[in-house]
Amino acid sequence: MNIFTLLFSAALLSLIAWAIYRSFRNKNVYAVPPAFPEEWRSFLLEKVNFYKALSPSEKLRFEADIQYFFKRVRITGIGLDVKDEDRLLVASSAVIPIFAFPEWEYSDLMEVLLYPDFFSEEFEFKGHNRGISGLVGTGGAIDHVVIFSKPALWMGFDNRTDKQNVGIHEFIHLFDKQDGNLDGIPAVFMEYQAVLPWLHLIKSKTDEILSGKSDLNSYGALNKEEFLAIVGEYFFERPRLLQKKHPELYEALSSVFKTDLAKRMND
Template sequence: MLGFFKERRRKAVRGRPFPPAWEGILSENVPYFGRLAPEDQDELRGLVLIFLDEKRFEGCGGLDVDDEIRVTIAAQACILLLNRASDVYPDLEVVLVYPSTYVDRRPRTIEGGIVVEDGETRLGESWGRGVVVLAWDAVLRGAADVRDGHNVVLHEFAHQLDTEDGAADGAPVLPKRAAYGPWARVLGAAYDGLLRDLASGDRTVIDSYGAKNPAEFFAVVTEAFFERPRALRARHPALYEQMRDFYQQDPAELSC
């Protein structure tokens, strides 16, 4: 019953006019939007309306959150949902936005079980308690260059997808049980290949940060899939196919 009312409310939200000012923000700040087919652009607008209706934004470090910030972040996050059956990041409650690189002073445990509070500089984080944290200047940089392989919003929201099943393990919720075996084999082999390439000093399409663990591997491969799709497809065709099937998009075939 709750699902029925949610879908009815979301249908009404999708039916709202998309503000012209927001359209301008998409054109100016999210170049990927202009590469999409008209029907995908329409779907993305609807997803943005739902995202902004349901998720809170809070400014940190003195930042005042305005529509430019909200729409720019929401649009990039919703790119990952196009053409897919999704509940629009059901675990996410709030997006915290800093003006620039920030220091995470939460206690962390290092080798030997030692707890330290030295603080780490960050561009973004995805917490398991309904929170995504982003640095606004990094958001703009990541969106502006759609070919550099780096996009903090895609990265952190890939983590949100990964943890929808309760585990940050590089395996998001897949549409069929039979898909998990090929996913594990292909991504596992690509992850091992990245470790070997880095150990031997070879150049890689996938960012070295993906070697940290399978969860980070999935997040950086998501960045490469949308930002360096042709290079990823050429170097890792089986991996590209898995990502294409999951995201139901084929960015390598989009016009530049």
């Protein structure tokens, strides 16, 4: 077998493997309605403040983004049946951080798993040491997967005063990861000259957290990637409060996510 035959065979195998991967990734076991159901729209108005604050034309785009997400990403229940309302909260969590980027998608995400409760590092949702509410899979069998505790996912949208939303939190991690690094610096979406000021801001706000002089979630002091995720939750959940208490942080996040939420959302 000569070198050209080997190269052709390798290319053909790669093409077949890619086709299988695409087929598997796009396999949709959920029949997405061609028209957005009115009951879905009512549910979003009740549960998702971000959607509620959008203009009529923006609402239509948000709905289209949800339908597209359903067509691309499987949502699977582990030990539970997944309802349309669960799917809508998962998809809303995904759409919110990237709404200002219409051409962008979570290209590496294949599946979202919903667990019936908080889970452990061994992915057990029964027994002891179950404190995890959400997780972005990295490597191995859980690569291209996001896992949520269903009760925690719902709590993020039910409680509108705690500045926390695990759904948004985990999808901000994927947003951050788009440049290849999960490091709290969303370089793809951040101007180069803004990176150093952002790092200084992380340092000063982390110092405030560690000294007990901040209302930011203490989990944000763990590392830069968790800082971005927890302040991102705050930004999308309570934008006016964030602007009032942390104006410099609010301005930085408005630039990153390309939206000035304090002007439109009621905390």
